[in-house]
Amino acid sequence: MERDPRFDVALRLEVEDLYARYIACLDQRRYDEWPDFFTEECVYKLQPRENFERGLPLCTLWFESRGMLKDRVYGVTQTLFHQPYYQRHLLSGLTIAAIEDGSIRTEANYLVVRTKKNEPSEVFNCGRYLDRLARVDGRLLFREKVAVFDSELIPNSIIYPI
Amino acid sequence: MERDPRFDVALRLEVEDLYARYIACLDQRRYDEWPDFFTEECVYKLQPRENFERGLPLCTLWFESRGMLKDRVYGVTQTLFHQPYYQRHLLSGLTIAAIEDGSIRTEANYLVVRTKKNEPSEVFNCGRYLDRLARVDGRLLFREKVAVFDSELIPNSIIYPI
Amino acid sequence: MERDPRFDVALRLEVEDLYARYIACLDQRRYDEWPDFFTEECVYKLQPRENFERGLPLCTLWFESRGMLKDRVYGVTQTLFHQPYYQRHLLSGLTIAAIEDGSIRTEANYLVVRTKKNEPSEVFNCGRYLDRLARVDGRLLFREKVAVFDSELIPNSIIYPI
Numbered sequence: 001m002e003r004d005p006r007f008d009v010a011l012r013l014e015v016e017d018l019y020a021r022y023i024a025c026l027d028q029r030r031y032d033e034w035p036d037f038f039t040e041e042c043v044y045k046l047q048p049r050e051n052f053e054r055g056l057p058l059c060t061l062w063f064e065s066r067g068m069l070k071d072r073v074y075g076v077t078q079t080l081f082h083q084p085y086y087q088r089h090l091l092s093g094l095t096i097a098a099i100e101d102g103s104i105r106t107e108a109n110y111l112v113v114r115t116k117k118n119e120p121s122e123v124f125n126c127g128r129y130l131d132r133l134a135r136v137d138g139r140l141l142f143r144e145k146v147a148v149f150d151s152e153l154i155p156n157s158i159i160y161p162i
Numbered sequence: 163m164e165r166d167p168r169f170d171v172a173l174r175l176e177v178e179d180l181y182a183r184y185i186a187c188l189d190q191r192r193y194d195e196w197p198d199f200f201t202e203e204c205v206y207k208l209q210p211r212e213n214f215e216r217g218l219p220l221c222t223l224w225f226e227s228r229g230m231l232k233d234r235v236y237g238v239t240q241t242l243f244h245q246p247y248y249q250r251h252l253l254s255g256l257t258i259a260a261i262e263d264g265s266i267r268t269e270a271n272y273l274v275v276r277t278k279k280n281e282p283s284e285v286f287n288c289g290r291y292l293d294r295l296a297r298v299d300g301r302l303l304f305r306e307k308v309a310v311f312d313s314e315l316i317p318n319s320i321i322y323p324i
Numbered sequence: 325m326e327r328d329p330r331f332d333v334a335l336r337l338e339v340e341d342l343y344a345r346y347i348a349c350l351d352q353r354r355y356d357e358w359p360d361f362f363t364e365e366c367v368y369k370l371q372p373r374e375n376f377e378r379g380l381p382l383c384t385l386w387f388e389s390r391g392m393l394k395d396r397v398y399g400v401t402q403t404l405f406h407q408p409y410y411q412r413h414l415l416s417g418l419t420i421a422a423i424e425d426g427s428i429r430t431e432a433n434y435l436v437v438r439t440k441k442n443e444p445s446e447v448f449n450c451g452r453y454l455d456r457l458a459r460v461d462g463r464l465l466f467r468e469k470v471a472v473f474d475s476e477l478i479p480n481s482i483i484y485p486i
Contacts, residue, residue, distance in 0.1 A: 007175045013331045020417040023433065027452070049248065086373065086474040088450040090416040090435055092252040093182040109185065111252055111275060113435060113450045115474040121447045123283045126250040126275045128189070150248040150277040169337045211410065254414040255344035271347065273414055273437060285445045288412040288437045290351070312410040312439040 005096040005104065015096055015106060015133070018140045023089035026161055031077055034161055035069035039134050042066060043144040046162055049127060052148045060149075060158060072161070082159045086115040087124070089162075103143055104133040110147070112162060125151050125162060167258040167266065177258060177268060177295065180302045185251035188323055193239055196323055197231035201296050204228060205306040208324055211289060214310045222311075222320060234323070244321045248277040249286070251324075265305050266295040272309070274324060287313050287324060329420040329428065339420060339430055339457070342464045347413035350485055355401055358485055359393035363458050366390060367468040370486055373451060376472045384473075384482060396485070406483045410439040411448070413486075427467050428457040434471070436486060449475050449486060 005011060018037075025033050038044065046061040063069050094108040107130055114124035127149035134143040147162045167173060180199075187195050200206065208223040225231050256270040269292055276286035289311035296305040309324045329335060342361075349357050362368065370385040387393050414435045421429040431454055438448035451473035458467040471486045 006179050007172065009171055009175065009333055010331065012175065013333065013336065017330050017419070020419045023417045024419070024431070024452075027433065088433055088435065088452075088474055090252055090254075090414055090433055092254070092414075092416070093185045095179070095182045095186070107186070109189065109250055109252060111250065111273075111435075113447055113474075115450070115476065118477055120477050121450050121475040123275055123285060123447060126277070126283050128186075128250075150250055150275075151283040152277065153280055153282050168341050169334065171333055171337065174337065252414055252416075254416070255347050257341070257344045257348070269348070271351065271412055271414060273412065273435075285437055285447060288439070288445050290348075290412075312412055312437075313445040314439065315442055315444050 005099050008096070011096060011104075014140055015104070016094060018133070019091055019094065019108065022142075023091065027087050027089055029086075029160075031073045031160070034073060035066045037142055038066050038069060038145070039136060039141045039143045040066050042069070042142060043146070044069060044142075044161075045146045046158065047146060047148050048152060049148050049150050050152065052146075076159055076161075080159060082157075083116060085117075085159075087160055088113040088115070088121070091129075102134065104140070106131045106133060110162070125149050125158065127151070167261050170258070173258060173266075176302055177266070178256060180295070181253055181256065181270065184304075185253065189249050189251055191248075191322075193235045193322070196235060197228045199304055200228050200231060200307070201298060201303045201305045202228050204231075204304060205308070206231060206304075206323075207308045208320065209308060209310050210314060211310050211312050212314065214308075238321055238323075242321060244319075245278060247279075247321075249322055249324075250275040250277070250283070253291075264296065266302075268293045268295060272324070287311050287320065289313070329423050332420070335420060335428075338464055339428070340418060342457070343415055343418065343432065346466075347415065351411050351413055353410075353484075355397045355484070358397060359390045361466055362390050362393060362469070363460060363465045363467045364390050366393070366466060367470070368393060368466075368485075369470045370482065371470060371472050372476060373472050373474050374476065376470075400483055400485075404483060406481075407440060409441075409483075411484055411486075412437040412439070412445070415453075426458065428464075430455045430457060434486070449473050449482065451475070 044063040045059045047059040090111045092109045097105040111126040112124045115121040130146040132144035133140045206225040207221045209221040252273045254271045259267040273288040274286045277283040292308040294306035295302045368387040369383045371383040375382050416433045418432040435450040436448045439445040454470040456468035457464045
């Protein structure tokens with residue numbers, strides 16, 4: 001019988017480490033490294049909770065390969081006109097929900113606090129990650145990351161990855 | 163000699179899983195399942211920090227059985243007139259403080275971010291859980307959950323469980 | 325070969341316990357106990373992210389011994405004129421980055437929510453701890469704690485330790 005993945009210590013430390021490195025990468029604005037957290041074929045979605053719960057497909061962002069993520073990074077760092085801001089991620093309630101078809105389903109609540117130049121820090125976006133991890137050459141990567149966000153009214157647009 | 167419960171890995175994973183399921187239940191608005199996290203006889207209190215620290219008994223909410231929790235759920239979902247909002251819980255600093263009289267004393271900081279329709283997400287309530295867990299038929303349940311909250315001025319009233 | 329400290333369960337539980345006790349101490353305003361989390365010779369810095377990233381030395385607070393921390397506590401509790409407020413810390417992404425020269429390098433994102441009397445709770449300060457731990461008489465202490473904060477515009481001044 002397979003072990004309940006929620007109580008597999010070694011796996012949990014590895015998954016926690018993946019998320020810790022993921023949020024450190026984003027919060028330190030090392031955007032060039034962001035696509036490397038994903039498998040070559042992958043799904044990255046940022047979707048409003050209302051659409052998700054109603055089964056509506058509309059997403060704020062929807063990418064389907066590491067190449068598309070690299071395009072996004074190019075846009076964010078080179079072409080998209082925007083006022084830069086800092087992000088700070090906090091995660092909670094990380095769960096290793098199941099191991100299915102060779103991928104690991106994980107979930108976690110997230111909060112992103114945003115700080116714009118000369119403004120106080122503020123709650124920017126919060127929601128839940130619904131992810132699938134795959135092991136490639138021994139390392140855990142995101143095969144799928146769906147960030148379902150509560151925040152219907154976004155203060156300006158979301159530029160950087162969540 | 164009994165092992166220091168703070169460093170018992172198996173217990174910690176189990177307690178973290180309990181809290182992860184608890185906040186997922188609330189944040190996904192599965193309120194009908196909320197009473198099932200508690201023992202039949204139980205205590206649920208939501209108390210302002212000022213009262214708690216002065217030893218004053220007044221609480222914002224105070225329930226003493228799973229039946230009272232079910233009544234509350236009925237109120238929240240059927241009769242209480244309110245503008246719905248999303249909650250998003252983040253926990254931190256989870257501590258297994260002691261094992262006493264067959265129950266496990268745990269503590270954790272919590273933050274609840276609230277999102278109302280067409281409004282930005284905002285800090286809603288934060289404080290500390292002071293809980294007691296009991297094992298019933300092999301599963302951990304809350305025998306006592308006291309949420310002592312810092313926030314003296316609540317933006318409107320607290321409708322949903324914390 | 326030394327074990328990867330990120331995956332050493334016993335060490336991780338110990339480090340998590342240190343941080344849990346640290347934030348509980350601050351959030352419960354047991355400031356007299358705050359210096360006891362540090363080694364006799366130590367570094368405590370609170371530094372704006374902009375200065376940190378540009379390699380500029382200017383810090384909001386900079387202490388270099390437990391004695392200086394005690395002086396700060398005396399100031400905070402006895403002489404500094406200020407309107408009291410509650411702090412609530414949330415940490416995320418704790419990483420045991422390396423073991424170097426007998427000290428343990430750790431990092432974590434932090435968020436501090438502030439509550440002033442009769443005001444709603446608000447995001448106060450967020451950033452990243454860049455710490456070094458040392459084991460003294462069997463207990464882990466902070467040899468160095470550098471809180472690099474995103475928030476350039478602080479609502480009033482920072483009185484209490486972060």
